[in-house]
Each structure stands twice: as C-alpha cells, then as structure tokens.
Amino acid sequence: MKLVVQRVSKASVEVENKIVGEINKGLMVLVGFGVDDTTMEADFLSKKLLKLRIFEDDEDRMNRSVLDIDGELLLIPQFTLYASTKKNRPSFHRALPPQEATKLFDYFCKKCAEEIHVEKGEFGAHMNVSLLNNGPVTILLEKEYKN
Template sequence: MKLVIQRVTNASVEVEGEITGQIEEGLMVLVGFGQTDTEKEVDYLARKLTKLRIFPDEEGRMNRSVKDIGGKLLLVPQFTLYGRTKKNRPSFHKALAPNEATKLFDYFVEKCSEEVPCETGVFGAFMKVSLLNNGPVTILLEKEFED
C-alpha cells in the first residue's frame, strides 16, 4: 500500500464537472494498493496517517497532526502509484485488481473517518484534482507486511 500525502491549504476532486470531494486545511492523499495488500496494511497506514505530525506548532515545528489542527482528509484512489516504468510505457501489473482495491479503499476511508473527517474522489473515475500545497510538504508512506 502506498500513500502520497500533501499538506494543503485547500484541495478538491472533480468528476464530470461536479465536485465530489473538497477540503480546506488538511491532507490530500493519493492512495494506491498493491496485489498483496490486505486490511492489515490499511489499519497500519490509517493510524499512521491520522497521527502523522506534519503541521506546525506555535514554534513553527512540524509537531501537530491533521487531527490536532481540526483538519480534514481528501482521499483519492490512485492505482498509478503502482506503475512500473522499466520501459517507456508504464505497466500496472503490480496494482491490486479494481474490485479488491475498491473494497480496501472503502475500508481505508472508514478507518480514517473514525479519527478525522474525510472527503473522497471516485474510484475508477477520471478525476481532476486541484490543490494548494502548503509548505510545500509532501510525504510518501508505504507499507507491506511479510507473513
């Protein structure tokens, strides 16, 4: 499972001319699932994401989480995070199949929503994502468990 996290002043997702998700201060997160991902990876990264301290405290140090600041998450499904670029045309064979990835994405949204208000993109749709990166601060989180 891979997350690309961007600290934002605002962000939105548009599908077919309609806004499907929109936040003010918070985190815009691209979410991708690999073939071996399960709820175990989702549980771990949902906890990590909502507790990740990348917002400034009173002294300007990154010491506050999205939950601490009363922010929101904009979660955007993004299978292309598993694109392999050995050749010039990306291959996506390491991405989880759409029907299974949809279930894990919905589960991820559910787990994150237990801690922080969430908005989302639309799984499988062509989305236009807009954001104003705050910092800029961009973090990559990945997790794979070996059983």
Template sequence: MRALVQRVSQASVTVDGTVAGEIGAGLLVLVCAMRGDTEAQSEWLARKVVNLRIFSDDEGRMNRSLVDIGGSALVVSQFTLAAETKGNRPGFSSAAPPDEGERLYEHFSGQVRGHGVTVANGIFGADMKVALVNDGPVTIWLDTEGK
C-alpha cells in the same frame, strides 16, 4: 498499500464537472492498493496518515498531526502509484485488481474517519480532476511494504 500525502490549505476533486469532494486545511491522500494487500495494511496506513506530525506547532516546527489540528482528509484512489517504470511505458500489474482496490480504498477511508477525521472522497475508477494548494510544499510518500 501506498499513499502520497500532501499537506494542503485546500483541495478538491471534480468528476464530470461536478465537485465530488473538497476540504480546507488538511491532507490530500492519493492512495493505491497493491496486489496482495490486506485490511491490516490499510489500517496501519490510516493510523500513519492521521498521526503524521507534519503540521506546524506554535514554534513553527512540524510537530502536530492531522488529528491535533482538527484537519480534514481528501482521499483519492490513484492506481498509478503502482507504476512499474523499468521502460518508458509504465506497467500497473502490481496494483490490486479493481474490485479489491476499491474495497481496500473504502476500508482505508473508513479507518481515517474512525480516527475522528472528516473525510471527503473522489470516485473510485473515475476520471478525476484534482486541484490543490500544497502548503509548504510538504509531500510524503508512504508504503506498507514490509510492515
């Protein structure tokens, strides 16, 4: 699985003019299941996301995790993280099929919740509008390949 994690002061996702999910301080997590991914990879990624020490401590150092600050996560499916960009038109054949991608996306969200984090979600497969205020900016790329 792949995730693009952004530290945010606020974020929301809107579908057809209706807010589907929103958070205050925390993480926007754009997540993509890759062909052949498993629940074990989803669980590893969830642990990594909630324990990433990318929030400031009292001395201003990135030394606190999402769990430490009591922050929330907005988890949004993003199959385009699987883009193959050898040419000018990206291909997405390495993304998991939609049914498998949705299952692993839901599993990932549940695993993040299982760590005591409040989770808001987008709508899998929908045309979503994501708004965020990136705090820092801090943006981290995670990939379970080889884990």
C-alpha cells in the same frame, strides 16, 4: 500500499464537472494498493497517516498531526502509484485489481472517517484534482515489510 501525502490549505476533486469532494486545511492523499495488500496494511497506514506530525506548532516546528489541528482528509484512489516503468510504457501488473482495490479503498476511508472528516474521489472515474499545497510538504508512506 502507498500513500502520497500532501499538506494543503485546500483541495478538491471533480468528476464530470461536479465537485465530489473538497476540504480546507488538512491532507490530500493519493492512495494506491498493491497485489499483496489487505486490511492489515490499511489499518496500519490509517493510524500512521492520522498521527503523522507535519503541521507546525507555535514554534514553527512540524510537531502537530491533522487530528491536532482539527484538519480534514481528501482521499484519492490512485492505482498508478504501482506503475512499473522498466519500459517507456508503464505497466500496472503490481496494482491490486479494481474490484478488490475498490473494497480496500472504501475500507481505508471508513477507518480514517472514524476519527476525522473524510472526503474522497471516485474509484475508476476520471478525476480532476486541485490543491493548494501548504509548504510545500509532501511525504510518501508505504506499508512496512517484515523480513
């Protein structure tokens, strides 16, 4: 599982010329699932995401989480995070198949929504995503592999 986390002042996602999700201050997150991902990775990364301290405190240090600032999440499903680019045309064989990925995305959204306001994009739809990146701050979170 991979998350591309961007700290934003505002963000929105549009499908067929209609806004289906929008937030103010918070995090816009591209969410991708690999073939081996399960609810275990979703549980781990939802907690990690909500506790990630990338917002400034009173001393301008990144010391506050999205929960600390009463922020919001905009979650966007993004299977292309698992693109293999060995050749010029990307291959997506490492991405979780759509039916399974949709269920896992919905599960991840529900886990996050237990603690914070969540807006989301539509899995499988052509989306236009707009954001005002704050910082900019962009962080990549991935599941941890155990050897």
